[in-house]
Amino acid sequence: MPRKLRIVHCFRSPVGGIFRHVRDLTEAQVAAGHQVGIICDSTTGGEHEERLFEAIRPMLALGIKRTSMQRHVGPGDIADGWRTYKIIKELRPDVLHGHGAKGGVYARAFGSLLRVSRYCVARLYSPHGGSLHYDERTVTGKLFFGLERLMERFTDHLLFVSDYERRTFIRKVGAPRVPNSLVYNGLRDEEFEPVPAGGADFLYIGMMRDLKGPDLFIDALGRLRQNLDRKVTAVMVGDGEDLPRYRAQVERLGLADDVRFMPPMPARQAFALAGCVVVPSRAEAMPYIVLEALAAGKPIIATAVGGIPEILGANSPALVMPSAEEISKKMRLVLERPDTYAKLMPGAVDLKSRFGVAVMASDVEKAYFSALLPRRG
Structure with a gap:
């Protein structure tokens, strides 16, 4: 029987497709017996998103942790990041899954810091478009794609939600140098x-x-x-x-x-x-x-x-x-x-x-275990 995991999803804004994707994954992962938690921004979302949080809160063994995460890179990231790292450290996840540009940086950077403390955690990243929308010919685009390339060193598995996204990553960032999978979004x-x-x-x-x-x-x-x-x-x-x-x-x-x-x-x-x-x-x-x-x-x-x-x-x-x-x-x-x-x-x-949710959850779980196997044996 596959072991049960402590899974933490980290992303910035609890609105739109990323939030929907995380909720679907969360429900499927809880049904599979895993313990799941969410870390996201506290300054975005409205009444509709609050209702969605309340609907999933009872099933999340690791809870919903909301803290400030600014959209753009800036000095505020130092304080925001430190708070997020302390939350992640307390949750002690087996899997840290970052979604979107900011969630991806936090999950991989802080997962790597946990490694320094001799705590093994699988670091996965789903771009969901994110920084890939930038024009690679601009200074901003070059900065973000350079950062994406650097962060690959701290990534155990990349998860793409479309072949277009994977092709864009290859064109703008470079061919992935870590294991990667194409997993389509799924519906109930x-x-x-x-x-x-x-x-x-x-x-x-x-x-x-x-x-x-x-x-x-x-x-x-x-x-x-x-x-x-x-x-x-x-x-x-x-x-x-x-x-x-x-x-x-x-x-x-x-x-x-x-x-x-x-x-x-x-x-x-x-x-x-x-x-x-x-x-x-x-x-x-x-x-x-x-x-x-x-x-x-x-x-x-x-x-x-x-x-x-x-x-x-x-x-x-x-x-x-x-x-x-x-x-x-x-x-x-x-x-x-x-x-x-x-x-x-x-x-x-x-x-x-x-595009069924069962197919999506199964493929994501396979990526989690493949990222853990080299270190867990």
Whole structure:
């Protein structure tokens, strides 16, 4: 029987796909008999995230530890890092799994410090896009990719959530010099139940920041209204510091009566508000929202960035470039031929075989044990 592990997940911001990924892994790992804990930032997240924390808190034997973690590298990292290290040291994990750029640095650096104290811990890193979004031609990009290369010395296993992410790592950082695996994000069985269409035509759900493309979504709606005689309605679900700017954009384009803003909520609850889900991201690794929407039986329009084509297929008619004009044209097709368009989406059976949470958790656990074996024997 495989030994039971003390697993700590370390990441910065408890919002979006990384938080979803960690929650899914946590539930599966607890069900497998492991003791699990979470360390993340205390200054981000809102009421929705607090509800999610409360839902998983009872199952976490190592608890939820929240401490300040600033987004960008700076002097504050010294104090933030020291607090995080003390928390990790008290938890004495067998596995320290860092997610995202900041979580990855903390997990590998502090796991290595534990090694100095003759305490063996497996140090794993999942980029989830993270610093890989930077342009390698810029000074900032060169700095971060140099840091990524340096941190490889303190890494036992790299976990990529898409082949795109792995190829980007190779192009910007270099071919991995440590063991690495491709493990797709996974959904729970109940998420493959269809969600009926709601009253609005289109839905945007995600963080309110330009990287995710809400401005492209709004501009596409504006173009669509100019080219159609009928009213077009949309719901935008999410929060972020740029939300006021998107509200102003809606007002400026005369869409205030047609676009409704709503606070963060569970994805399946949001899916019931509209017929088609639009994912207008400028950059992604392997977004959960695409998987969730397809599993719920929703037709989608998604930009061909990151790992999205790996979900839909490289030649899927649902793919567009991150352009308001292209998104608008695809929106029009959805409105004119809704039944035909819906049949172009991948089927639930194929999705479940590739993107089930059981597959994801099993592959991640194999990586944990492979990282431990050389030292544990």
